[in-house]
Amino acid sequence: MADGVITLTIDGAPVSVPPGTLVIEAAKQAGVLVPHYCYHPGLPVAGVCRMCLVEIEKAPKLQIACATTVTEGMVVKTQTAPAKDARQGVLELLLINHPLDCPICDQAGECELQDFVFQEGQASTRYAEFAKRFNPVEEFGPDVLYVPNRCILCTRCVRFMEDVAREPVLNVSERGDRAFIGIHPEARLDHPWAGNVVDLCPVGSLLSKDFLHKARAWELDKTASICTGCSQGCNISLDTRDEVVVRVRPRPNLDVNRYFICDHGRMHYRWMNRGDRIEAPLIRRDGELQAVDWDEALDRVVGILRGASGKAVALVSPGASSEALAAAKRLLSGFTWTGAFQVVMGEEAPLAGVPNLALRAERAPNAKGAEQLGYTRDYAPALAAAKTAAVVLVLDDPDCAVETDGALIYLGTVLGDDAPCREAEVVLPIANVAEEEGTFVNRDGREQRYSQAKPAPGMAQPAAWVLGQLAQAMAPPAEVS
Amino acid sequence: MGFPHKSHPKETVVLSQYFGDADARTYKGWTKRGGYEALAQALKTDPVAVTDIVKESGLRGRGGAGFPTGLKWSFMPKEKKRPHYLCVNADESEPGTFKDREIMRWTPHALLEGTAIAAHAIRAEVAYIYIRGEFTEPWTIMERALGDANAAGVFGDITIHLHRGAGAYICGEETALMNSIEGKRGNPRIKPPFPAASGLFGLPTTINNVETLAAVPHIMKRGAAWYKGLSLSNPKSTGTKLFSVCGHVQRPGNYEVTMGFPLKDLLYDMCGGPPAGRTLKACIPGGSSVPILTREETEACLLDYEGVVEKGSMLGSGGVIVFDDSADMVYQIMRLARFYAHESCAQCTQCREGTAWTTKILERILAGQGKTKDLDLLLDLSENMTGKTICVLSDSCAAPVVSGIKKFKGEFEAYLAGKRQPVIAHG
Numbered sequence A: 001m002a003d004g005v006i007t008l009t010i011d012g013a014p015v016s017v018p019p020g021t022l023v024i025e026a027a028k029q030a031g032v033l034v035p036h037y038c039y040h041p042g043l044p045v046a047g048v049c050r051m052c053l054v055e056i057e058k059a060p061k062l063q064i065a066c067a068t069t070v071t072e073g074m075v076v077k078t079q080t081a082p083a084k085d086a087r088q089g090v091l092e093l094l095l096i097n098h099p100l101d102c103p104i105c106d107q108a109g110e111c112e113l114q115d116f117v118f119q120e121g122q123a124s125t126r127y128a129e130f131a132k133r134f135n136p137v138e139e140f141g142p143d144v145l146y147v148p149n150r151c152i153l154c155t156r157c158v159r160f161m162e163d164v165a166r167e168p169v170l171n172v173s174e175r176g177d178r179a180f181i182g183i184h185p186e187a188r189l190d191h192p193w194a195g196n197v198v199d200l201c202p203v204g205s206l207l208s209k210d211f212l213h214k215a216r217a218w219e220l221d222k223t224a225s226i227c228t229g230c231s232q233g234c235n236i237s238l239d240t241r242d243e244v245v246v247r248v249r250p251r252p253n254l255d256v257n258r259y260f261i262c263d264h265g266r267m268h269y270r271w272m273n274r275g276d277r278i279e280a281p282l283i284r285r286d287g288e289l290q291a292v293d294w295d296e297a298l299d300r301v302v303g304i305l306r307g308a309s310g311k312a313v314a315l316v317s318p319g320a321s322s323e324a325l326a327a328a329k330r331l332l333s334g335f336t337w338t339g340a341f342q343v344v345m346g347e348e349a350p351l352a353g354v355p356n357l358a359l360r361a362e363r364a365p366n367a368k369g370a371e372q373l374g375y376t377r378d379y380a381p382a383l384a385a386a387k388t389a390a391v392v393l394v395l396d397d398p399d400c401a402v403e404t405d406g407a408l409i410y411l412g413t414v415l416g417d418d419a420p421c422r423e424a425e426v427v428l429p430i431a432n433v434a435e436e437e438g439t440f441v442n443r444d445g446r447e448q449r450y451s452q453a454k455p456a457p458g459m460a461q462p463a464a465w466v467l468g469q470l471a472q473a474m475a476p477p478a479e480v481s
Numbered sequence B: 001m002g003f004p005h006k007s008h009p010k011e012t013v014v015l016s017q018y019f020g021d022a023d024a025r026t027y028k029g030w031t032k033r034g035g036y037e038a039l040a041q042a043l044k045t046d047p048v049a050v051t052d053i054v055k056e057s058g059l060r061g062r063g064g065a066g067f068p069t070g071l072k073w074s075f076m077p078k079e080k081k082r083p084h085y086l087c088v089n090a091d092e093s094e095p096g097t098f099k100d101r102e103i104m105r106w107t108p109h110a111l112l113e114g115t116a117i118a119a120h121a122i123r124a125e126v127a128y129i130y131i132r133g134e135f136t137e138p139w140t141i142m143e144r145a146l147g148d149a150n151a152a153g154v155f156g157d158i159t160i161h162l163h164r165g166a167g168a169y170i171c172g173e174e175t176a177l178m179n180s181i182e183g184k185r186g187n188p189r190i191k192p193p194f195p196a197a198s199g200l201f202g203l204p205t206t207i208n209n210v211e212t213l214a215a216v217p218h219i220m221k222r223g224a225a226w227y228k229g230l231s232l233s234n235p236k237s238t239g240t241k242l243f244s245v246c247g248h249v250q251r252p253g254n255y256e257v258t259m260g261f262p263l264k265d266l267l268y269d270m271c272g273g274p275p276a277g278r279t280l281k282a283c284i285p286g287g288s289s290v291p292i293l294t295r296e297e298t299e300a301c302l303l304d305y306e307g308v309v310e311k312g313s314m315l316g317s318g319g320v321i322v323f324d325d326s327a328d329m330v331y332q333i334m335r336l337a338r339f340y341a342h343e344s345c346a347q348c349t350q351c352r353e354g355t356a357w358t359t360k361i362l363e364r365i366l367a368g369q370g371k372t373k374d375l376d377l378l379l380d381l382s383e384n385m386t387g388k389t390i391c392v393l394s395d396s397c398a399a400p401v402v403s404g405i406k407k408f409k410g411e412f413e414a415y416l417a418g419k420r421q422p423v424i425a426h427g
Helices: A023-029 A081-096 A112-120 A156-164 A196-200 A294-306 A322-331 A367-372 A379-386 A463-474 B027-032 B037-043 B047-057 B069-074 B099-106 B108-121 B136-152 B174-181 B210-222 B224-229 B263-270 B295-299 B305-310 B329-343 B349-366 B374-384 B393-407 B409-416
Strands: A006-010 A013-017 A053-056 A075-077 A144-146 A170-173 A180-183 A206-208 A221-226 A235-241 A244-250 A282-285 A288-291 A311-316 A336-341 A391-395 A407-412 A426-429 A438-441 A447-450 B085-090 B126-131 B159-164 B205-209 B240-247 B253-258 B280-284 B319-324
Touching (some): A013 A023, A023 A075, A053 A081, A081 B349, A081 B374, A156 A170, A156 A196, A196 A244, A282 A294, A294 A407, A294 A426, A294 A463, A311 A322, A322 A367, A322 A391, A322 A438, A322 A463, A336 A367, A336 A379, A367 A438, A407 A463, B027 B108, B037 B108, B047 B069, B047 B108, B047 B224, B069 B205, B085 B174, B099 B136, B099 B210, B108 B126, B108 B136, B108 B210, B126 B136, B126 B174, B136 B159, B174 B205, B205 B210, B210 B224, B210 B240, B240 B263, B253 B263, B263 B295, B263 B319, B280 B295, B329 B393, B349 B374, B349 B393, B349 B409, B374 B393, B374 B409, B393 B409
Parallel strands (some): A006 A075, A311 A391, A391 A407, A407 A426, B085 B126, B085 B205, B126 B159, B240 B319
Antiparallel strands (some): A006 A013, A053 A075, A144 A206, A170 A180, A221 A235, A235 A244, B240 B253, B280 B319
């Protein structure tokens, strides 16, 4: 046996893993998904659903893959008759009290009970005419509903609240087949990270009120993205239906957010669907902003920049991509340049059971990226400097209280009626985070890419593209000799 | 002795010698009878030597599993780096079992003495005696006895705590008991880790049954060879054992016999056999969790770990439940299943759902609404409930069902065929 490596066989496939690895994880590496409910890599092992029973050579009886650690030369078989029978037995028992209300259940289509029953369950039940257990739906917290009839008592939610959130407000109440998930009578499931219990629930027992009946799972497109709620940089999936963002879910990243996101981030998506967007480039003509095509708008900006000299100020959003921020800096490289950003601050909300994971006080995804590119947090001096600058570029900061005697160029998604940027010479419509791809740098300096989840409205384009076009027009690349 | 009856000549009275003797309950009365001499001797002896004596005696766990006690003690870490704990399982809740209750009622100091000796042997400074919640009288007696013994300072550096259960059968499962002491829900834990590695509060722990520990002072005093000599059959089953006999016998009670004693003699000679005019039909020899024996098996059964296994059941806790020919086995088995369904901790799927479903099917059969396929269904369900869960509660529900259907199929079929008056069994 090689140092620090254990080699075993799973369904005939050899696999080498570090000592201490659980059979269920080793199986994943061998390309074998052992069906399971209570096991979750982000939670302590419970070993209660008994779904992951597998045959291990030399063991006197079936073992649960989630609580058995690998040993050298172990031979694991997941597809033998006893293992399959045991799993089929668990599925039959889980279904005797589970309502067949999949047609109205939010979980349908991404339900592990549905999936595994479809994969290896029986077509009919022997429970026949006995009544199913009934308990009424309960509201656990601001966004979480509990549907006890669908609950399979896997206790993932209980363990999350107890061991990860460290606010043990959920428990298993009662015994035997009367058991259900209970909540402390004086508590609500309102921990800042409580929404994770909805993702963790393998069935449709814990539901998000926000997502209730919004979409069927199979109607959703999922796009890998990065949360913009704070500087932690949690990896997320933006779930869209018909090009509308309808849900945000965590995407596992063991180095950043493990399997979780906070509720602030989870709910931080509605603005991505705003209807009051700037849909065309606008230029000031006869004192009014008028819609024009991109060529004309870009020409106007190039004209302004070529005709100006001296001081330029860029007031940018720390939610802009690093690509856009770099392009903005490049665009203004001929000027004496000041770039600044301001960050909205909030309360920090750590997830106690995971080191270095919190909803950060800094509620912006790319402050670090902006800083790395030379933008400063000294916003007030920059704002003051804007007054006398020749050119002021505002990037996606609609509430920026800018005043300038020079030329104001605004790149943004929205433009309120009273926004100071209404005074701009040129307004360029840009895509929001869901509509472009780009890079954020999180507070720990980790660069993370996000992808485009839906098209930008009208003529809006990613800020990096817009600024890149302008920079190129200002300084054409030297000919290759 | 056959408490509450007079001692029978065929009994070997060791643990039950002072049952019914209120004076033995007091600290003074106990020391007058030689109490705490064994402890004083043990405290002066090296823990390993104490363990060796118990190993040599052949004493095995009296809670049900029959694991060799000295061997269990020797599993504790050799090098003591962290605190060690001793847990005493006094959560006697197994239907048909009531021996530990009498030990605590009449000889509380025997338990305390055995506890302290065991704590010394495993080098634990703290012992918890986890007493069943419903045991009000034993609790009061144990509290007084502990207070008196503490006042006399007999335990040296060992601290003994009494911990009262809250009425869950499952808390008699060793790891559930530890969770319960820790203030958690009494759910059995996954093993491994075993208690000797990570038990109470995550520290090395040994857990023993009341009867096991009550025997320890006698072994210390009279020697391993004496205890080992108390065997009528298999040398692996030594000493005496209390049997709680209940059900259809004329003199139910606790009887103490040496290992290997014939079950037939226990039931007929000591307990007087079934009531007049009735005949023996069946017997559950080791508490409700073990397979049922037929009359033939019962009458040929020797009461030791191996003898009962040979007849297809287990010695278990020594709770002997007797059924005569008036017993409705279908009803009795339903009552057992209902008990397990009520007491399932709800962790494992097979147990949570299986025990309840089993009960429903049995109720349906009793109500005259059974289906032909029900017996096969029960057997299949029981198979699914055996050997697949964290603890053995699920297996315990399946055992009487499987053995009941196998051995008393005719009674089930009579219900299924409508030949028996339906019974509506209200829960």
